[in-house]
Amino acid sequence: MDSSGQEEDARLAALCNRLGKLWAEQEIEVWEEAAPAEKLEECKQILVGKILSNPSINFQAFQNTLKRAWRTDQVEISQREAGLYVFKFKSEGEKQRILEGGPWLFSSHLIIVKPWVPNTPLHCYDYKICAFWGQVFGLPLERCTENMISRAVSNVRKVLEVKVEAKEGTTLRAGRARVEIKLSEPLKPGKLIRLERKNIWLDFHYERLSHYCYSCGILGHYATYCKDIPFDEAKMGGKDKLYFGQWFRAEVREHSPFW
Incomplete structure (x- = not known):
C-alpha cells in the first residue's frame, strides 16, 4: 500500500474513533408518541426525490417540466437542502401513477423518486x-x-x-x-x-435512460468525465470495440454489437 492509501486509512480510523465516542456519550431520548393522524394522511400522498448527478438547475423550469411530463397541475413541488425535493399530490392514486410511470428525466438528468417512508429523514432515503x-x-x-x-x-x-x-x-x-x-x-x-x-x-x-458513460456503463456522467476508465476518443469511434453504447437506449432502435 502506498503512502496516500495509508494516510486515507488513518483518517478513516480517526473518524470512526470520534464517531464511536460521540455515540457513547449521547443519551438516546425515546419518543413514544405517534405522529399526528393528519400528517400521516398527508404523507401518504407524497413522493421524495433527488437528481442523480445533483446539477445546478433552474427550479422554475424544473417545476414546469415535471408538471408537463406528469400531465398534472395538481402537485406542489418544494426544494429542500442538498438537492432534495418533496412532491405533494392531491390524491394517493395520482402519486402512485407518477411513481409507476417512471423513470423521469429533467434535461437528461435522472430524477430518483421514492414513496414516503415513516420515521426516515429526507437525506436517509435510498437514492x-x-x-x-x-x-x-x-x-x-x-x-x-x-x-x-x-x-x-x-x-x-x-x-x-x-x-x-x-x-x-x-x-x-x-x-x-x-x-x-x-x-x-x-x-x-x-x-x-x-x-x-x-x-x-x-x-x-x-x-428513458439518462446520460450515461460509454466507458464504464454507469449512469450519471459522460465518458469524458469518467473517473474509472480514462477517455479514449479513438475507441469511441469504433462501435464494434465498445461494450457500452447508444444501443442501450430503447428509443435508438439499434442492436448491440453482440447481437
Missing part, C-alpha cells in the same frame, strides 16, 4: 436504486412468456413487473420488464443463454 423498464430482444417465439422474460432479466436486479409483447407486434422484442437498477453499477447489455445446445444472445434496451 442508490431506481426502477426502469427494460426491453428484451432475441427470445424464440415459443419462449416469449412472462416467466422466460423475468428469467432473462434476473441478472439485472429485482424484477417488479413483466409484460409480454403483443402477438401483432412488428419487432423482435419479446417483452418488457420493470427492473430495479443499482445506480453505482454498470448497466447490463444483455445475457447469453443456451437452449438445447444452441447459444443465443438476448439484447437489453432501457427506456
Whole structure:
C-alpha cells in the first residue's frame, strides 16, 4: 500500500474513533408518541426525490417540466437542502401513477423518486436504486412468456413487473420488464443463454435512460468525465470495440454489437 492509501486509512480510523465516542456519550431520548393522524394522511400522498448527478438547475423550469411530463397541475413541488425535493399530490392514486410511470428525466438528468417512508429523514432515503423498464430482444417465439422474460432479466436486479409483447407486434422484442437498477453499477447489455445446445444472445434496451458513460456503463456522467476508465476518443469511434453504447437506449432502435 502506498503512502496516500495509508494516510486515507488513518483518517478513516480517526473518524470512526470520534464517531464511536460521540455515540457513547449521547443519551438516546425515546419518543413514544405517534405522529399526528393528519400528517400521516398527508404523507401518504407524497413522493421524495433527488437528481442523480445533483446539477445546478433552474427550479422554475424544473417545476414546469415535471408538471408537463406528469400531465398534472395538481402537485406542489418544494426544494429542500442538498438537492432534495418533496412532491405533494392531491390524491394517493395520482402519486402512485407518477411513481409507476417512471423513470423521469429533467434535461437528461435522472430524477430518483421514492414513496414516503415513516420515521426516515429526507437525506436517509435510498437514492442508490431506481426502477426502469427494460426491453428484451432475441427470445424464440415459443419462449416469449412472462416467466422466460423475468428469467432473462434476473441478472439485472429485482424484477417488479413483466409484460409480454403483443402477438401483432412488428419487432423482435419479446417483452418488457420493470427492473430495479443499482445506480453505482454498470448497466447490463444483455445475457447469453443456451437452449438445447444452441447459444443465443438476448439484447437489453432501457427506456428513458439518462446520460450515461460509454466507458464504464454507469449512469450519471459522460465518458469524458469518467473517473474509472480514462477517455479514449479513438475507441469511441469504433462501435464494434465498445461494450457500452447508444444501443442501450430503447428509443435508438439499434442492436448491440453482440447481437
